[in-house]
Amino acid sequence: MSLKRKLRYGMVGGGPDAFIGNVHRMAASLDGTMELVAGAFSSDPEKSKIQGELLGLSPSRSYPSYAEMAEAEAVRNDKIDFVSIVTPNHMHFPVAKTFLEAGFHVVCDKPMTNTLEDAEELCQLVQKHDRVFALTHNYTGYPMVKQARAMVLSGKLGVVRKIVVEYPQGWLATPLELSGHKQAGWRTDPKRAGAGALGDIGSHAENLARYVTGLELEEICADVTSFVDGRIIDDDVNMLVHYQGGAKGVLHASQISIGEENNLNIRVHGETGSLQWFQEHPNWLYYRALDGPEQVLKRGNDYLDNSAKHNTRLPSGHPEAFLEAFANIYLNAGKTIAAHLSGETPDPHDLDFPTVQDGARGVHFILTALMSGQRRGWINAKYTPPT
C-alpha cells in the first residue's frame, strides 16, 4: 500500500448516548491506520460540538449538520477520505447520498436504507461516482466466518442442503422504549428503524447465511410478530427459506427471547459435511464430515484458510471478538480506499467486506419478509441489485 499516511475519516451520528458510534470508532482506531478528524455527531448541533470536543477534534470540524460537513470537507486540502454513517436507519440514505455526491467514500451501518428505491439509488451512485462503499455487516468480519465461507465455497461440504440461522436476543422483551431508553426508542419506531427485529438483526442473519454459503434466496415464508404490548414494529420473526440450488432452511430472529444476549449462530449442512458457528464464542468453528470425529477449528492456527488468517491479529487461544471482527470491515475497506486514493489495485483479500449491493439485497430481504408475513404465505425472494 503506497499511501504513506493514516486515512482520515469523518462520522455522521454517534453522539454521546449512541452505542454503535463508539463501536465504529474503536473498530476504526484499533489498527492505527485511520483517524477521526471530523463529525456531525448529532442532529442537535450542540451535542455534536460536545461530542467533537470529547473526541479531541478540532472545533472547526465538529459540524452542526451532515450537509454542512459534506460541503465544508469537500473543499479542504486535508479533507476526510471517507465518511462513517452511524445514524438511525432512516438517515442512512440521505447522508450516504450527500457524501457520495460530494465525492467521498462511505462506510455505512446496516440496514442500508428503509426503501428499496433508496437502496438502488445508492447502488447507482456508488457506480456513477466510482466510490468505495462498505456496509457494516460486521459479523462477516469474524475470521472463523471467513473460514466457514472458504470451506463451503471450496466444496468441503458438498451441495448445501439445509441452513439454520438464528439471531435471538432478549433485550426488548419488555417495553423498554417507554422508559426513555434511546436505543430502544429509535429501534422500535417504524419511521426511524423501518423494520424491527427483522431489520436490526434478521438482516444480519440473512447476510451471514448468504456470505457463508454464497447462496441467494429464492423464496421465503415468514411469520412476523410484535409480542410486546403497544409495540408497532416486529420484535420476533420466524421464517422458512429456500435458497437457489435447492437448499432449504430456517431463519429466525428475536428481541423477546429472554436470556439470549446476542446469540447469532449458523449451521450449514451439505451432502458431505456440516459447519456450525456461534457469535458469542466466535473463535471456534465446528466441522463434521460424514465420517470421523467432529472437528473444532480454532482461530489462529496454521490449518486455516488464508481468508481467515488475513483477518486475524492474535495467536490462537488469545481470543478475538466483536471489535476485531468489526475492525476487519474497517481495515479491509480502508485498504481498498487507500488503494483507490493511490490509484492501485487492492489486494483481493482487502475487498472482502460487504458492499452496497449487499445492502440492497438486505433491504429487499427485509421488505419481502414483511410482505410474506402480511400475506401469510410463501413469496418469491429472488433479487438482483443494480451493479
Place this chain on the structure above:
Amino acid sequence: MSLKRKLRYGMVGGGPDAFIGNVHRMAASLDGTMELVAGAFSSDPEKSKIQGELLGLSPSRSYPSYAEMAEAEAVRNDKIDFVSIVTPNHMHFPVAKTFLEAGFHVVCDKPMTNTLEDAEELCQLVQKHDRVFALTHNYTGYPMVKQARAMVLSGKLGVVRKIVVEYPQGWLATPLELSGHKQAGWRTDPKRAGAGALGDIGSHAENLARYVTGLELEEICADVTSFVDGRIIDDDVNMLVHYQGGAKGVLHASQISIGEENNLNIRVHGETGSLQWFQEHPNWLYYRALDGPEQVLKRGNDYLDNSAKHNTRLPSGHPEAFLEAFANIYLNAGKTIAAHLSGETPDPHDLDFPTVQDGARGVHFILTALMSGQRRGWINAKYTPPT
C-alpha cells in the same frame, strides 16, 4: 403398591436386528420391577424362537405370531400383565388392538399408528376395555424435562411467547436404506413407517414442546423435503407453528443434518423467563429470568420440583441418560398397571407417562404437517382426540 410380585410382560417385535426392542428390554429391567416372560419377536417364527432363547424365555412362550401370543397368554394363569409393542410403525395398530381386546395393558412405541382412524380406534378401545396404555415418547421421561414442565406450568416463565424445538439427526444423509441397513430400510419405507423424519422424530419434537408447555397446536406451516436421491419419504422438515394462547415458534427435524447425532433440544421463551434443554446433555436445564444471571439447574439437587425428583435414581453429578428416561415410562406405567391389577388408585406421579390420546395427537400432527407441506401453506392444526 400392594402387588407383591414383579410385573410380567411380553414383547411384540424386538428381534435380533432391532435397535429399539433391546432398549425397551433394558428400560423395563432396570428397576427390577418387571420381567419379560413371553414374546413374538419377529414376523419370522424361527427368528422369534431364536430371540426367545437368547433372552432365556420358556420355549413355550416364544410365539410364532402376535395373534397366537395374545390368544395363548390370555388363558394362562401366569399370563403377562402387559404387552410391549416395538414393531415397525404400521404394525402398532393391529397388535395393540389385538392385545387390548384380549384384555392386556399396552406399552407401545411411537408414532402410534399410521392413520388417524386407527389412532382414534385405539383411544376408544382403551376406554372401552379400561386398560392402561403408555406410548414411549421417552424423551419426556427425563427428569429435567419434567422440571421444565413444572416451571412452565407453575408460571415461572409467564405467558409463553416463543418455542423453538429441534430434532436434528444426520444418520440418513446418504441412502443407507439401499445398503441393506434394517433400521434405515423400514424407517424410509412409507408403507411401514408412514412418515419419515416427521413421524420418527418430528413427532417427538411436537410431543416434547406440548409436554413442557402444556400448549396445543393451533396452526402450522410446514416445509417437508426428501433430500436424498431416490428416497420417497421425508428426511427433513421445517415448520412454523402457532400454539394456543398466542405462542409462536419453529419446529424442525432432520435426518440429513450430518454430524448431528440425536440432538433433540427445546427453548421456551415466556414473558418473564426462558428455559433451554438438550437431550444429549440431559442432566442440565438452563433457566434465564428477566434479570440476574443465567441459572444451570442440575439433576439430583434439592431445589428441583418433585416431579423431577420422582423420576431420578442417582445423586447429582452421577449422570443419568437415555435409558433412565426410557425406564421412567416403564416404571410409571408399570406402577399404574400394578395399581390397576390391585384395584388401587395410582400415585399421581405414576400417571406421568404419555397416553393413547398423546398418540392420537401425534398422529394428527404428522398428517397435518404432511398436508401443510403438500399445500405449501398454513393449515389448521387444532385437534381433540376421543377420550
Place this chain on the structure above:
Amino acid sequence: MSLKRKLRYGMVGGGPDAFIGNVHRMAASLDGTMELVAGAFSSDPEKSKIQGELLGLSPSRSYPSYAEMAEAEAVRNDKIDFVSIVTPNHMHFPVAKTFLEAGFHVVCDKPMTNTLEDAEELCQLVQKHDRVFALTHNYTGYPMVKQARAMVLSGKLGVVRKIVVEYPQGWLATPLELSGHKQAGWRTDPKRAGAGALGDIGSHAENLARYVTGLELEEICADVTSFVDGRIIDDDVNMLVHYQGGAKGVLHASQISIGEENNLNIRVHGETGSLQWFQEHPNWLYYRALDGPEQVLKRGNDYLDNSAKHNTRLPSGHPEAFLEAFANIYLNAGKTIAAHLSGETPDPHDLDFPTVQDGARGVHFILTALMSGQRRGWINAKYTPPT
C-alpha cells in the same frame, strides 16, 4: 457363552438407606443376565429382612448376617454364583474373605480394604481359590474411557508426559455428618472409611489415570487436608505425582469444592497428542494432535476402538451414563464368572474389569498419599501386588 441361565447373586450391604447398594442392583439387572436371589443387607437383621422383602427375595434368603449367608448359600443347589459387597469400607475385607473361602466369586466396592495387609491377603485368597474378583472402579467402565486407554496404549499420543486427573466434589463442604446423614456419617468416620476424600474418590482418580495410561506411580508428594471444623478425616487432597517412564502430573480430589458435583476428569498429554475426558459428560472424548483441529470423539460411532464398542449399548447421540458404565463392570465380570462356571475361556474383552490387584494398588496409593501428607514431602510410591 454356554451357561444357559441367568447368573444368581447375593448382596452384602445395600440396606434401605444406602446409596451404592441400589446402584449395584440397577447395574446388575440392566442387561437381564443376572438376578439377585439372596442378601444380608444390613448389620441389623430386621432391616435386612425388610430390604429382602422390598426386593422380592425369598424370605429364606434374606440373611441376618453375611456369615450365615455364606454358610447357608454354600450348601444350596441353587446357590448364588457370586456375592456383591457394598458395605462401608471396613467390612469389605472380612466379607470378601468369608465368601472367597466359601468358594464364591466376588464383586466388591472400592476402596478394597483399609490396610495393605488385608488387601494382599485378598490377592492371595483369590489366587488360592481361583475365583473371579471384580472391584467396582466403575468409572473405568465408560466406553470413552476405554477409547482413551486404547488410544494411549496404541501409541497415538506418543510417550506420555503429563497427566492431570481431578475429582472435585462439594457435598461435604459443611459438616453434613453431624446432621445424621448416613452416607456422610460413615464416609467421614476413619474407623469405617479408612480415608476420606483420598479413599472415596482420590482412589478413583488414581485408578482412572492408571487405567487410561497403563502407567504405575513412582513417587508422590501429597497435601492432605481436613477443611471442615471437627472433621478428623481428609476432605481435600492435592498431590504432585511421578509415573514410571517420566510422566509427571497433578492429582487432586476434594469434597469441599462447592458446586462441583462429581466432576472426575482427566487430561493426558503425550509427545504427539492429548486426550481429555469428563465424567459428567461421559459420551465425548477430546483428542488433540500436534497439528490439525481438535477432535471430539463421540460414543457409538464406527471410528471407535473395539474395546469401546464392546462396552456400549446405545447408538450415538442416545447418551449413556453412570449406570451403563457401572453395569459394564458387572456385565464383563459376570461373563467371566459364567465362563468360569462353564469351564470356558472368557473373551478377552470380558476380562476388562478392575481386579483384586487393582484393589491392592489402590490401597497402597491411599496409604502412601496419607504418609506423604504427614511427612510433607515426596515419597516412593512404587508397588507390586501379589498375583
Place this chain on the structure above:
Amino acid sequence: MSLKRKLRYGMVGGGPDAFIGNVHRMAASLDGTMELVAGAFSSDPEKSKIQGELLGLSPSRSYPSYAEMAEAEAVRNDKIDFVSIVTPNHMHFPVAKTFLEAGFHVVCDKPMTNTLEDAEELCQLVQKHDRVFALTHNYTGYPMVKQARAMVLSGKLGVVRKIVVEYPQGWLATPLELSGHKQAGWRTDPKRAGAGALGDIGSHAENLARYVTGLELEEICADVTSFVDGRIIDDDVNMLVHYQGGAKGVLHASQISIGEENNLNIRVHGETGSLQWFQEHPNWLYYRALDGPEQVLKRGNDYLDNSAKHNTRLPSGHPEAFLEAFANIYLNAGKTIAAHLSGETPDPHDLDFPTVQDGARGVHFILTALMSGQRRGWINAKYTPPT
C-alpha cells in the same frame, strides 16, 4: 480528567517479528486516548527505523537505541508521557531503570525482571521518582476477573479454602526454538527469559490467583520440568501452594500440553461458594453457592460489580476478549498518568492495574518456585516488596 490531549508514548522493543509489541500497540490505540510517537523497536537500529516507518512515526523519533531515545525524548517539548517496554525479559530492568531515571512513566511487560534485586531496585526507583508504573499482567484486565475479585473480596464465597489455577499451553511441545522461531527462541533461552513456562505463564497464574482472592502465598512445593530434549529452561511446572489464611491449592502451567492454546483458568472455592473462569471464554463467570443452581454471570449486565462495568466497552452478548482486557491496563494506567500530569487524584477505578510491587512479587514467586523444584520440597514463599 483535565488533560485535554491524547497521551504520547514511546515503545522499546516490538520490532517487525515480535508478537507482543503489536498487541501493546493495538491495546493502547483502542480507545483513542493515546498515540505512539517514538520508539526504539529493535536492538538493530536499521530494524528499528523500518518499524518506525511502518508505524508512521516521524523519522527523528525512531531511535537506534533505548538509551538514545530516553535522552532525546527527555529534552523535547512534545516528549513522550510514558514508555512501553516490550523487549525480551532480560532487558526490562535496564530499560525501565533508564526511563524512570529520565523522568518517564512506565508500562512494562512481565515478568518484570530476572532477579529480585533488579525488581526491588525498580520498586525503589518508582518510589523515588514518583512515577506511575504499570505491569501488563493483562489477564487481570478482564471485566469478569474483576467481577470475581469483587465477589471474593466482598465475602460472597466466605473464607477461601481451595484455589486451582492452571495455565496450560502446547506450543512448545516440540523443540520449536531450533527452527529459528523468534518467539520460541528467546522464551527458551535462560539468559533472555530467566525462566520458561514458570516465568512466561506461571507468573500470570500466580498473579491471577492473587488478584482474584487478595491472598499472598505462604509456601509452595514445585515440580519443575524441561520435557523437550535439549531444552534447558522449564517447559512445565506443577506445584502445591499454601496461601495466607489457610487456603490451599494447586498451580500448574505448561507449554507442552498439546492442544491447549492459552487456557488460563481459575477456580476458587470458599466456605460458602465457588467461582470459575476461563480465559478462552472470558465473558462468562461461573458462580456456585452452597445451595441453588449454578449461576453464569455474563459480561455487560446490570447485575455486575462496578469494577467490572468500569472495564467494559460493549453490551452483553457482544463478546470482548484479549485485546480489550489488555487495553484496560493501558486505559487505567493512562488515566492515572494523565491525572499525574494534571496534578489530579485519579479515580480509584483507574488505579486498578498491576504495579511495580506486583512485579516484584511475581519475580519472587518465580525464583522461589525454581528453588523449590531444585530442592524437591516445600519452601517458604512469603514476601513483601519495598514500597
